[in-house]
Amino acid sequence: KKKKLPPGPRGLPILGNLHMISDNLHQDLYKIAKKYGPIMTIRFGLVPVIVASSPHAAEQFLKNHDSIFASRPYNEVSQYIFYERRNLVSAKYGPYWRNMRKLCTLHLLSNAKIHQFQPMRKQEVGILANFLKQAASEGTVIDLSAKVASLSANMSCLMIFGKKYMDEDLGEKGFKALIQDILHIAALPNIAEFFPFLRVLDLQRFTHRMKELAQLFDGFLERVVDEHVIQSTEQQKQATDMVDTLMGIMQSKEAVFEFDRRHVKAVLLDLLIASTDTSSTTIEWILTELLRHPDVMKKLQSELEQVVSKNRMVEESDLENLQYLNMVIKEGCRLHPVAPLLIPHESIEDCTVDGFHIPKGSRLLVNVWAIGRDSDTWLEPEKFKPERFQGSNIDLRGQNYELLPFGSGRRGCPGLQLGLTIVRLVVGQLVHCFDWKLPNDMLPENIDMTEKFGLVTARAQHLMAIPTYRLHMK
Numbered sequence: 001k002k003k004k005l006p007p008g009p010r011g012l013p014i015l016g017n018l019h020m021i022s023d024n025l026h027q028d029l030y031k032i033a034k035k036y037g038p039i040m041t042i043r044f045g046l047v048p049v050i051v052a053s054s055p056h057a058a059e060q061f062l063k064n065h066d067s068i069f070a071s072r073p074y075n076e077v078s079q080y081i082f083y084e085r086r087n088l089v090s091a092k093y094g095p096y097w098r099n100m101r102k103l104c105t106l107h108l109l110s111n112a113k114i115h116q117f118q119p120m121r122k123q124e125v126g127i128l129a130n131f132l133k134q135a136a137s138e139g140t141v142i143d144l145s146a147k148v149a150s151l152s153a154n155m156s157c158l159m160i161f162g163k164k165y166m167d168e169d170l171g172e173k174g175f176k177a178l179i180q181d182i183l184h185i186a187a188l189p190n191i192a193e194f195f196p197f198l199r200v201l202d203l204q205r206f207t208h209r210m211k212e213l214a215q216l217f218d219g220f221l222e223r224v225v226d227e228h229v230i231q232s233t234e235q236q237k238q239a240t241d242m243v244d245t246l247m248g249i250m251q252s253k254e255a256v257f258e259f260d261r262r263h264v265k266a267v268l269l270d271l272l273i274a275s276t277d278t279s280s281t282t283i284e285w286i287l288t289e290l291l292r293h294p295d296v297m298k299k300l301q302s303e304l305e306q307v308v309s310k311n312r313m314v315e316e317s318d319l320e321n322l323q324y325l326n327m328v329i330k331e332g333c334r335l336h337p338v339a340p341l342l343i344p345h346e347s348i349e350d351c352t353v354d355g356f357h358i359p360k361g362s363r364l365l366v367n368v369w370a371i372g373r374d375s376d377t378w379l380e381p382e383k384f385k386p387e388r389f390q391g392s393n394i395d396l397r398g399q400n401y402e403l404l405p406f407g408s409g410r411r412g413c414p415g416l417q418l419g420l421t422i423v424r425l426v427v428g429q430l431v432h433c434f435d436w437k438l439p440n441d442m443l444p445e446n447i448d449m450t451e452k453f454g455l456v457t458a459r460a461q462h463l464m465a466i467p468t469y470r471l472h473m474k
């Protein structure tokens, strides 16, 4: 008896459904799923891809069959750039991933570690606020996307490497553009992966670019690690940043698995790439929605006035008391999950989901962008309305399958607590300290909302706005 695969559009010979895919993969899959249903199959070349597009489907894969779908597919980016998959993000499901994940959650992303970097976050957000205060007095238009990206890169560098690195420190294109290059290239369909026999031709010049990026980042990470080795021998310093922590683990030989300099570099690169653009892009989209909805901005400012007062800035200790801010963030993440298809998962054995046969080695994409727009789940899904979370216990930590900006289950984001703290603090501070106006009398409804798809999907156009300082403090 033939096993029943999930339905899907008929593919072309060899190409499969690749011809149906444009620049915004998540949007294309959303449209295709409307016809074929919340669990569907498409083919990228020779590779079967299962797409989950409803809360129920997400729960099936990420909870009920979590251990079967907890692996990651092979890809050339992790092979070339992430030290032959020695990082956490692209490690296969198994003992190596389990040990790595434990190491990261226990030593690098624990609550104690997050707390340790709190003064640094306060200082960096303070520096940005001072810059904006000056710009406000001069009526300058601010490139908010660029400012938030720099803030996030600075916070990531200070936490991971112990110091800030500037764009000039990495290649001609600069630090932030190169991180975006990795995220972009990692998300694009790579012909060499779908048609292994075409690999040698490198038709898209991806392999060439990956090797270039790998060399640039490796040179940079070598320098960072060397600097730390010199400092630790000269000053006997305590572990203060994540490089110190990882070097300490490497030297103590306490890791129960092979852990050498390549592993240290792979984890450092993982943390840098996983933390920088995710946080800044989430903030960028939420600020965009606030500028598009002045009434929501006003309501949030009034909450901030009540809880914090206009006599001081927002502190991290205020965050728990800012209920409306939390609703704004949930609503922003519902409409703009920055990883719209999560990171691809892969099944490690055959299984049956909702009566459909899913063969071993299938790629799984969970379209959380589509789930956030599911009209069976959300009332008026296209509208930005934080009030929909009033009195609701839907949270974004992975227990509620209608809202999964951080994924869920074994491969869910281990940096959730840190990422959420940064997003809440920065959005809260920028809205509390400043009123924001669009340049050239632009109307809120005219803000361009085009997306640029990548592993992290950002605004295609930078967000520009003019601040006015609004606190009573000098």
Ligand code: HEM
Binding pocket: 088, 089, 090, 101, 109, 270, 271, 274, 275, 278, 279, 282, 338, 339, 342, 343, 344, 345, 405, 406, 407, 408, 410, 411, 412, 413, 414, 415, 416, 418, 419, 420, 423
């Ligand atoms: C707002 C900020 C962030 C968002 C929205 C976010 C989102 C995500 C998503 C959607 C995944 C994939 C889940 C899956 O495949 O099922 C993920 C994985 C991951 N994230 Fe985050 N993330 C954020 C911040 C961070 C931070 C700050 C760090 C660390 C410093 C981090 C580290 C990781 C790692 C290491 C993984 C891979 C986990 C694994 O494969 O086992 N993330 N994140």
